[in-house]
Amino acid sequence: MGILEVKNVGKRFGGLQALGDVNLSVAENSVHAIIGPNGAGKSTLLNCLVGKLIPDSGSVMFDGQSVLGRTPYEINQMGISRVFQTPEIFGDLTVMENMMIPCFARRDGAFKLNGIKSVESETEIRDRAEAMMEDMNLAEKRHMHAASMSRGDKRRLEIAMCLAQEPRLLLLDEPTAGMARADTNNTIDLLKEIKQKRDITIVIIEHDMHVVFSLAERITVLAQGTPLVEDVPEKIKGHPKVREAYLGETAAA
Amino acid sequence: MLGLNKKDATLLGVVAVLVIFAPFILNPFPADSAMAQFNAGYPDLMQRFVIFGIFAVGFNLLFGLTGYLSFGHAAFLGVGSYSAVWMFKLLSMNVIPAILLSMVIAGLFALLIGFISLRRTGIYFSILTLAFAEMSFRLAYSVLTPITNGETGLQLTLEDPRILGQTATENGGIPVTNLFGLEMRSTEVLNLGGWTFQFNNGYYMAGALLLVAFYISIRIFRSPFGMMLRAVKSNQQRMNYTGLNTKPYTLAAFVISGMYAGLAGGLMASMDPLAGAERMQWTASGEVVLMTILGGAGTLIGPVLGAGFIKYFENIFSKINEAVLHSWFHALPDGLENAIVWVLEHFVGSGWHLTLGLLFMLVVTFLPGGLVEGGQRLGRLFGRKKDAEEKTATQSTPAE
Numbered sequence A: 001m002g003i004l005e006v007k008n009v010g011k012r013f014g015g016l017q018a019l020g021d022v023n024l025s026v027a028e029n030s031v032h033a034i035i036g037p038n039g040a041g042k043s044t045l046l047n048c049l050v051g052k053l054i055p056d057s058g059s060v061m062f063d064g065q066s067v068l069g070r071t072p073y074e075i076n077q078m079g080i081s082r083v084f085q086t087p088e089i090f091g092d093l094t095v096m097e098n099m100m101i102p103c104f105a106r107r108d109g110a111f112k113l114n115g116i117k118s119v120e121s122e123t124e125i126r127d128r129a130e131a132m133m134e135d136m137n138l139a140e141k142r143h144m145h146a147a148s149m150s151r152g153d154k155r156r157l158e159i160a161m162c163l164a165q166e167p168r169l170l171l172l173d174e175p176t177a178g179m180a181r182a183d184t185n186n187t188i189d190l191l192k193e194i195k196q197k198r199d200i201t202i203v204i205i206e207h208d209m210h211v212v213f214s215l216a217e218r219i220t221v222l223a224q225g226t227p228l229v230e231d232v233p234e235k236i237k238g239h240p241k242v243r244e245a246y247l248g249e250t251a252a253a
Numbered sequence B: 001m002l003g004l005n006k007k008d009a010t011l012l013g014v015v016a017v018l019v020i021f022a023p024f025i026l027n028p029f030p031a032d033s034a035m036a037q038f039n040a041g042y043p044d045l046m047q048r049f050v051i052f053g054i055f056a057v058g059f060n061l062l063f064g065l066t067g068y069l070s071f072g073h074a075a076f077l078g079v080g081s082y083s084a085v086w087m088f089k090l091l092s093m094n095v096i097p098a099i100l101l102s103m104v105i106a107g108l109f110a111l112l113i114g115f116i117s118l119r120r121t122g123i124y125f126s127i128l129t130l131a132f133a134e135m136s137f138r139l140a141y142s143v144l145t146p147i148t149n150g151e152t153g154l155q156l157t158l159e160d161p162r163i164l165g166q167t168a169t170e171n172g173g174i175p176v177t178n179l180f181g182l183e184m185r186s187t188e189v190l191n192l193g194g195w196t197f198q199f200n201n202g203y204y205m206a207g208a209l210l211l212v213a214f215y216i217s218i219r220i221f222r223s224p225f226g227m228m229l230r231a232v233k234s235n236q237q238r239m240n241y242t243g244l245n246t247k248p249y250t251l252a253a254f255v256i257s258g259m260y261a262g263l264a265g266g267l268m269a270s271m272d273p274l275a276g277a278e279r280m281q282w283t284a285s286g287e288v289v290l291m292t293i294l295g296g297a298g299t300l301i302g303p304v305l306g307a308g309f310i311k312y313f314e315n316i317f318s319k320i321n322e323a324v325l326h327s328w329f330h331a332l333p334d335g336l337e338n339a340i341v342w343v344l345e346h347f348v349g350s351g352w353h354l355t356l357g358l359l360f361m362l363v364v365t366f367l368p369g370g371l372v373e374g375g376q377r378l379g380r381l382f383g384r385k386k387d388a389e390e391k392t393a394t395q396s397t398p399a400e
Helices: A044-048 A074-077 A095-108 A123-135 A151-164 A180-197 A211-215 A235-238 A238-251 B007-024 B034-038 B043-066 B074-090 B095-117 B124-141 B201-222 B224-234 B234-239 B246-271 B281-293 B302-319 B322-329 B334-344 B349-365 B370-394
Strands: A004-013 A017-026 A033-036 A055-060 A082-085 A171-174 A201-205 A218-223 A226-231 B187-192 B195-200
Touching: A004 A044, A017 A044, A017 A151, A017 A226, A017 B201, A033 A044, A033 A151, A033 A211, A033 B302, A044 A095, A044 A171, A044 B195, A055 B224, A074 A082, A074 B074, A082 A151, A082 B322, A095 A151, A095 A201, A095 B074, A095 B224, A151 A171, A151 A180, A171 A218, A180 A201, A180 A211, A201 A211, A211 A235, A211 B043, A211 B187, A218 A235, A218 B195, A226 A235, A226 A238, A235 A238, A235 B124, A238 B074, B007 B043, B007 B195, B007 B201, B007 B370, B034 B302, B043 B195, B043 B281, B043 B302, B074 B124, B074 B281, B095 B246, B195 B201, B201 B224, B201 B246, B224 B234, B234 B246, B281 B349, B281 B370, B302 B370, B349 B370
Parallel strands: A033 A201, A033 A218, A082 A171, A171 A201
Antiparallel strands: A004 A017, A004 A055, A218 A226, B187 B195
16 A cells, blocks of 8 residues: 555546546555646656546545645645745745745644744754755855856755655656756756655656656656556556557657 | 844844934924924824835735735724624723724634635635725725724724723713823923924823834744745745645745734724724735835835835825925926926825835835835945955955
């Protein structure tokens, strides 16, 4: 039994069957990649996991509890964090403030009217945020406005913010999209390091095969809303069905 | 000091000094000089400065922090005024219960309107609040006449019960608003040389409340709650995916800012115990938006400056009339004098809104951060020489 169990999930947008009948089991503390051509339903599946979309059928269980019908913030409080394709950070706030917000969310829950204390006097939260910034090489940029950082740093900050909540499952939606090769490699190294240092399950959606094969322990190939195959990376590489549906297409492009 | 850092404590101190010495600061010209019309140190106007200051500080807690632009805040001001006058009619002429009730009622009203309006963001939120405020205004004018006294406005009468006070004074008049016997309208006058300084009880009570309101606003700005509100403004999506429910945060901000408006409304009624529906009209809602943006939305001191600025110029410009203009330009040849006066008279008196519009356009275009940004730029202008020297000293690597 995996930490994330997706059973018979289907989602239809009008006449389009975005997800047919998806079954997926993610083992705890593994790195699981979901790949597939454009329009295969990867993002739809991810949105069903985090509560942005509600599937028409099937079930999604996280750690034995259903996530269906819960709002994104409730699902996050269960221990699922999400990194977006374009980094979603608090652009108007400083890096330090960006880091403190998830720390507050972890300590105080979804809402707390904490209007008496000053942010400066919250030493415990500040220490946590500082430690996380040190860990992620963001400490020197602590007073910078998040919006003025480079794309790579924004990604790093977003991942750091997710990790500050100590999630059990980290979902990454094309974390290297639109990045230069060097930034992509940095992100791969960063994710490897994260995996080494802590007990965390990572589900990654990715276009870039280089990223997928350097990170994933298991790969699910999605095509036209249904899983084609699921296997270890070595087997996926040579799989005729995958070549036909996906790798062949990218090679031609 | 008071849980504030040095910079914020200084700011609070500056505002406190301005409030305490306003009767002197606003009265720089001798009473019988030609410049006396630019004096603003009389009770009625000073009361308006601080009351609208409170209103704008509260509005800024919502708009400046969360970015939700409410276009119906005058509704809470109006509700506050009505509540206070009812308290004067039914309970007593003491302003404390009146002000408390106006804050509570305005807060409850804000809870209701906020709960519905905050289901939407951006322009839809603004339109919803505007619609609610206009609805309140129309209701106050018509259906709710038993409570609001319709077009005439709610006033005190000699038949009011005032169970804890007196229905009428010994000589048969309506009693006046007071703070445990201290009459709000009473004014000490100090004549010093050619100058006349006026110290009004009502002004000082409102001023003290402005300081309290300003202090609470600083604390909210610097608190984790304030940081969350700024995060809401910056990225709601990330808030949701960080396990935070944005709705109670925005609703709390909305209610707090509604209570500030209620306090302002209650104070208005305490200074002059009557309440009319026009206080809820959209122009009144628009005015507080102008004050906040003109002063600098999202800054601490901005709304206070904006409120003072607009109320001062409203008063000064609307006092200038054609005769005054002629007296200024009488040295010029007749034709030229008439031409200049003909142009300028449209910008003064009842046409002063034209001037306000122009000022607002200039500020928004050239100083998007409002008067506060203007101040910062001036500060940098004087500090520039020093900065430039430092820069050349540290600059070692040329830019690519």
